[in-house]
Amino acid sequence: MMKYIEDELNLLEQNDLKRNPRIIKSESGPWVELEDGKNGKKVLQLGSNNYLGLANHPDLIQASHNAMVKYGVGSTGSRLLTGTTILHHELEMEIAKFESSEASIFFSSGYSANLGVLSSLIDKNDAVYSDELNHASIIDGIRLSGATKFIYNHNNVRHLENLVSENCKNFKRNFIVTDTVFSMDGDIAPLKEIAEISKNYNCIPVLDEAHATGVFGKNGCGVVEELNLEEYFPIRIGTCSKALGVEGGFCVAPKVVIDLLKNKARSFMFSTSPSPAIVGAVLKSIELISKNKSKKEKLWHNAKYLFNGLVQNKYLRLNEFKTPIIVIYFNSINEVLKFSDFLFDECHIWAPAIRPPTVKVPRIRLTPMSTHSEEDMDIVINAFRAFSVECLEEQRT
Ligand SMILES: Cc1ncc(COP(=O)(O)O)c(C=O)c1O
Structure with a gap:
C-alpha cells in the first residue's frame, strides 16, 4: 500500500x-x-522573511506574553463562535487604520487569507487574470473559486491587456490578481498599468502585499501606499508573518466586502481563531512599524x-x-x-x-x-x- x-x-x-x-x-x-x-x-x-528583525523583538515578546496572561493560551473556537476576544476586534480596527481602509478581517495565515478571500469573492461565472509567478496561495484560492483562469506572462501588461480585452465580455465579472512584490524574484508588479487596465475594462483588482508590508510606503503599508494608488486597489491582502515578524494574514477592503468575507470565507469560519499571544504580538508590531x-x-x-x-x-x-x-x-x-x-x-x-x-x-x-x-x-x-x-x-x- x-x-x-x-x-x-x-x-x-x-x-x-x-x-x-x-x-x-x-x-x-x-x-x-x-x-x-x-x-x-x-x-x-540570510534566508528569512524577518525583514525588520521583529520576530524576536522584546516589545513583541512582552506584548505576546501580556495577551497570553490576560486571555489564556488558546482562543477556544472559531471566530464566529467563541474565538473573538476584544484583542481580535482591536487588531482588525488597527489593521484597517494602518492601511487607511474602512475595515479588515484577520486570518490565521496569509495562505488562508488568500484562500478565503479569493474563493469567496470570485465564483465559477467569473474570469481571473493571474500573473504566472503569483504565490501558491493565490493559485490555490483561484482554483477553489472555480473561476476560469487566464495566466499572463510575468509582469507583462500587454499580455494581460490582450487576455482581458479578448475574454472579458464572456464572463460575469473579471478579476486581476497579483502579488505586489514577487518573493522569489524580488521584483514589483506594474501597478499603475494594472490600475489603468482594471479601470478601462471594469475589472476588479485584488493585490497581495505579503512581501511589501513593512518594507514599502511612507508608513510601511506596501507598494500601493508608496505609489499613492489606494483608490484603485481597495481590496488588498497581507500577511503578518514576514516584516511584521509574527504570523496571520489579513484583507482590507470596504466594509461590505469584509462583512461578506466574515460570513463566507471558509478558512476564516471553519478554523480556530488565532491565539491571543499572536494577536497581541501583531498589534505591537503594527504600532512599532507605524511609529518607527x-x-x-x-x-x-x-x-x-x-x-x-x-x-x-x-x-x-x-x-x-x-x-x-x-x-x-x-x-x-x-x-x-x-x-x-x-x-x-x-x-x-x-x-x-x-x-x-x-x-x-x-x-x-x-x-x-x-x-x-x-x-x-x-x-x-x-x-x-x-x-x-x-x-x-x-x-x-
Ligand atoms: C505572496 C505571498 N502571499 C501569501 C503568502 C502566505 O503567507 P503566510 O506565510 O502568512 O501563510 C506568502 C508566503 O510565503 C507569500 O509570499
Missing part, C-alpha cells in the same frame, strides 16, 4: 528535490544556532550595500535591485545545491537553495534584515567572491 508513496519520495530524491527542514535551536535573529553541526556556533541567517521608520531605512541600507557588493562580481547572475530581495540565478539544481552547501559548510552562511516546484530556475534568494550589520553583509560578499574564484579554477583544470 505504501509502495506508491515510497516511489514518489524516491523520485524526489533522485532529482535532488527531496527537502528536509534545518532545525533551529535559538531565537531567529541575524545569527542563528542550528541543530546540524557547527559545534554550537551560530550561522549567518528607522528599521525600514536600515533594511534598505543593508540590502543596497549587499547588492552593490555582489553586483561587482561578474560571475553572478543577479536580479535588478527593486526590493530588499536579492536573487542569484543558477543553471542547474546541482549547481545551486553545491553553492548553498558551500555557503553553509565553508562560510557559515545559511541561504537555502530555492528550486522546483517553488521556482522554475534554481536560485539563491538573499534577504538581509534590518538587524544585520555591514560586517555581516561583507561576509556574504566575500563568500560569493571566494566561490566564484573556486568555480573558475575548477573550469580551468
Whole structure:
C-alpha cells in the first residue's frame, strides 16, 4: 500500500528535490544556532522573511506574553463562535487604520487569507487574470473559486491587456490578481498599468502585499501606499508573518466586502481563531512599524550595500535591485545545491537553495534584515567572491 508513496519520495530524491527542514535551536535573529553541526556556533541567517528583525523583538515578546496572561493560551473556537476576544476586534480596527481602509478581517495565515478571500469573492461565472509567478496561495484560492483562469506572462501588461480585452465580455465579472512584490524574484508588479487596465475594462483588482508590508510606503503599508494608488486597489491582502515578524494574514477592503468575507470565507469560519499571544504580538508590531521608520531605512541600507557588493562580481547572475530581495540565478539544481552547501559548510552562511516546484530556475534568494550589520553583509560578499574564484579554477583544470 505504501509502495506508491515510497516511489514518489524516491523520485524526489533522485532529482535532488527531496527537502528536509534545518532545525533551529535559538531565537531567529541575524545569527542563528542550528541543530546540524557547527559545534554550537551560530550561522549567518540570510534566508528569512524577518525583514525588520521583529520576530524576536522584546516589545513583541512582552506584548505576546501580556495577551497570553490576560486571555489564556488558546482562543477556544472559531471566530464566529467563541474565538473573538476584544484583542481580535482591536487588531482588525488597527489593521484597517494602518492601511487607511474602512475595515479588515484577520486570518490565521496569509495562505488562508488568500484562500478565503479569493474563493469567496470570485465564483465559477467569473474570469481571473493571474500573473504566472503569483504565490501558491493565490493559485490555490483561484482554483477553489472555480473561476476560469487566464495566466499572463510575468509582469507583462500587454499580455494581460490582450487576455482581458479578448475574454472579458464572456464572463460575469473579471478579476486581476497579483502579488505586489514577487518573493522569489524580488521584483514589483506594474501597478499603475494594472490600475489603468482594471479601470478601462471594469475589472476588479485584488493585490497581495505579503512581501511589501513593512518594507514599502511612507508608513510601511506596501507598494500601493508608496505609489499613492489606494483608490484603485481597495481590496488588498497581507500577511503578518514576514516584516511584521509574527504570523496571520489579513484583507482590507470596504466594509461590505469584509462583512461578506466574515460570513463566507471558509478558512476564516471553519478554523480556530488565532491565539491571543499572536494577536497581541501583531498589534505591537503594527504600532512599532507605524511609529518607527528607522528599521525600514536600515533594511534598505543593508540590502543596497549587499547588492552593490555582489553586483561587482561578474560571475553572478543577479536580479535588478527593486526590493530588499536579492536573487542569484543558477543553471542547474546541482549547481545551486553545491553553492548553498558551500555557503553553509565553508562560510557559515545559511541561504537555502530555492528550486522546483517553488521556482522554475534554481536560485539563491538573499534577504538581509534590518538587524544585520555591514560586517555581516561583507561576509556574504566575500563568500560569493571566494566561490566564484573556486568555480573558475575548477573550469580551468
Ligand atoms: C505572496 C505571498 N502571499 C501569501 C503568502 C502566505 O503567507 P503566510 O506565510 O502568512 O501563510 C506568502 C508566503 O510565503 C507569500 O509570499
